[in-house]
Amino acid sequence: MAKRRKIDNLLALAVLSVLVQRPMHPYEIATTLRGWGKDQDMGIKWGSFYTVVRNMERHGLIAAVESVREGRRPERTVYRITDSGRAELVDWTRELVSTPVAEQSRFRAGLSVLAALHPDEATALLRRRLELLEEELRAERATLAEHLRTLPRLFLVESEYDLAIREAEVAWIRALLAELTSGSYPGMDQWRAFHETGALPAEPGGPGERSDAAP
Numbered sequence: 001m002a003k004r005r006k007i008d009n010l011l012a013l014a015v016l017s018v019l020v021q022r023p024m025h026p027y028e029i030a031t032t033l034r035g036w037g038k039d040q041d042m043g044i045k046w047g048s049f050y051t052v053v054r055n056m057e058r059h060g061l062i063a064a065v066e067s068v069r070e071g072r073r074p075e076r077t078v079y080r081i082t083d084s085g086r087a088e089l090v091d092w093t094r095e096l097v098s099t100p101v102a103e104q105s106r107f108r109a110g111l112s113v114l115a116a117l118h119p120d121e122a123t124a125l126l127r128r129r130l131e132l133l134e135e136e137l138r139a140e141r142a143t144l145a146e147h148l149r150t151l152p153r154l155f156l157v158e159s160e161y162d163l164a165i166r167e168a169e170v171a172w173i174r175a176l177l178a179e180l181t182s183g184s185y186p187g188m189d190q191w192r193a194f195h196e197t198g199a200l201p202a203e204p205g206g207p208g209e210r211s212d213a214a215p
Contacts (some may be wrong), residue, residue: 003095005088010042011052011095016061016081021192023065025076028055043157052077062214107169118195119188123180125190130173137166 018024018032030049033039039046056062062079081089099142107129114122153160193199206213 002061003091005092007055007061009048009052012056012061013050013089013092014044014057015043015053016085016092019062019079019081020086020089021096022079023078025068026050028074029053030165038179053058056085059084061088062182096155115191115194119180119192123177126173126177126180130170130177133166133170137170140166 005067012017015029015034017038018029024032026049027136030046033044038044052161053062057064057079060082061086063082065080067075117125140159144156144163147156147159175186180188190199
């Protein structure tokens, strides 16, 4: 079970992962996060960035070190990570790595109502998804290979995970398409009949059950 935290926005974790390197002001933190691609890893909502930073300071995860001014720019507060912040960074990372949590997927939501589509349309749309995924995989493999030339693998492990997940999805869709196109997918006749005639498949225990079943 996920632990209740003072700040449960993953943006806070991202900020801690940057400040563990050295003290920075918020603009520099945000620039570093973008440079590291953390906005892709954690789905950062930048509109809440300064609110999260203020809340982190209030809860003692970070502390102001000094205020600096560069030319005519507004004064900026430089923050450092505190001992509590370091402990939170480590504990939160341990939880995320070790504890599975059910995460919603738009694809899963679509699959849950796949019966709304005619089997032929569902097959065509899945083929289209497969084509797009294969294109993305080729690009991501090339990008990862390029990054591995200059960065330690440890700093690209999340990209390896993304590739593995996409490869698993591609393999699953291929297997599903094989069943759909061969007609071996269970219930294909009923699914097709529903869209072509409006006939609903019999429910367990309903009229479609054996007539000699006990009342």
